[in-house]
Amino acid sequence: MVTSTSRRHEGVPVTQTAVPPAAAVSAGPTPRPARRRSWSGWGFVGPFMAVFALVFLAPIAYSIYLSVFRTQLIGGTTFVGFENYARAFGDAQLWAALGRVSLFLLVQVPVMLGIALLVALALDSGRLFGRDFFRISIFLPYAVPAVVATLMWGFMYGTRFGLVGNINDALGVALPNPLAPDLVLAAIGNIVTWEFVGYNMLIFYSALRTIPTSLYEAAQIDGAGQWRVIRAIKLPAIRGALVIATIFSIIGSFQLFNEPSILQALAPNAITTYFTPNLYAYSLSFSGQQYNYSATVAIIMGLLTMVIAYVVQLRGMRKEA
């Protein structure tokens, strides 16, 4: 699904399914076979699978095919086996990009999910004035396209006429430029956090709402306090949602593309063409015409993401047993 790369939440749909398997298999959307086995189910599932084969399975197969060939202006296309993979292994730019998204992942994801979880718990506690207003307002940025969010924050980051510039003028200070090379990753992290705090909050909040009230009543009879209820009931009950959100966010980080690519116009010196692996793969293809190597980079990132998502899922779900 090409769509998925463009934005983290679009990555979300893709991988949401990648995670639910655990939830789906254990809880099971189908508690029992609805009827005896027959082919009629295919009439419903068939259309989805036909398009799925065209836009998912065929490109994956083609990608693998591309990655084991080399195309040259002179000499045409030759089979090279794992040569492209060997090149990737020693590619300093790819490693630098990978390091950058890993750092991003380690800092941005916990911050974003932490805030989302706290807000969800606050909403669920029922102790807020104006709960519905909070919920819908904090969710709102999710409806803003990544392009608009990035342009907007890009303007605000401006030291000349943006908010940062305004503050500098008003207070007579010189705040660091968010678009300078050493800060630009944090600036991107802020944009992504802004876009997806509300979305994750809503996922957590929906999960919290499905907890049966009887559990709270039992806890109350046992004399448990708020924090104990959160630790012993709420957090375990929404572990599935937490794991899902973590995996989406990991995949979103590895696929980081829109925000850096749009900010590039404002900060060309800070954001290189290989700033993230995805940007690198894009540049290789569309500026460099290196389709084979680009497919290789994409496959490596795909495998890496799958492995990490799988490990997180295993670790996250293990305690449930």
Next chain:
Amino acid sequence: MTTTTVTPRRSTGPRLRRARGFSADRPRRSPLLTVLTGIVLVYSLLPLAWLLVNATKTQADLFSSFGLWFGDSFALFSNIGQTLTYDDGIFVRWFANTLLYVVLGAGGATALAVLGGYGLAKFDFPGKKGVFATVIGAVAVPGTALAVPTFLMFSQMGLTNTPWSVIIPSLISPFGLYLMWTFAAEAIPTELLEAARMDGAGEARTFAQICLPLLAPGIVTVLLFTMVATWNNYFLPLIMLKDPDWYPLTLGLNAWNAQAATAGGEAIFNLVITGAVLTIVPLVVAFLFLQRYWQSGLAAGSVKE
């Protein structure tokens, strides 16, 4: 009071408040917690306020006035007028393109997800496990790995630079499929299906007349999420489209923004900002108006353990 413990969570009488200390409905309000959560609220809304305020400014004011307050002029309407007419009204064209991609892409994606999710939830058929494994396995592959080969494939089929190159990949929403699957499993009692079949209704008719109404909240939820995905899509059109006449809003706005940086390009930041406002308004409105539906759909479908 003990008998009230079986009362469903939402039907709380005033006398229940004290009895159910942690239940989410009517505990004591906390000003401190409200203020703390308010910080996140301000963080979420402030940039949008900035956007709205600055959509009222001329380009000159944009540079000279304080970002969070209005400038000397109130140019919102002239900005909107200019946005809609600039470059022979290309913005309107982009808006129409976006609508086209959303109607066909998100609409199609929802239709496929509803059919597929229902099929997976309510039928047992040969290859069902295979379908599950294939979808799960393939969606774990990030879009990156698919973008380039999809572009090359579509370009060989002559589809790039046409609306189809954006619409066709938008048709698959595995998240939508999963959501409908879990939703249909819950919302449609199997007994009801058996009864309809016993009465001699065919599968298509059973689905259309009995199941579709029951699936409505799930359908709204899936539709909204696929709509956002298509409306906000940037990467896919960026790869597939060269001709600005086929751009969606996201790509068009970015092109306007980048225009200032090109040699001889006219800086039109006021139009970028006003265009951004016009881009987000339809989605915000859709979310606000349909929130009752999509929230119940989300709660019932996506995250339940």
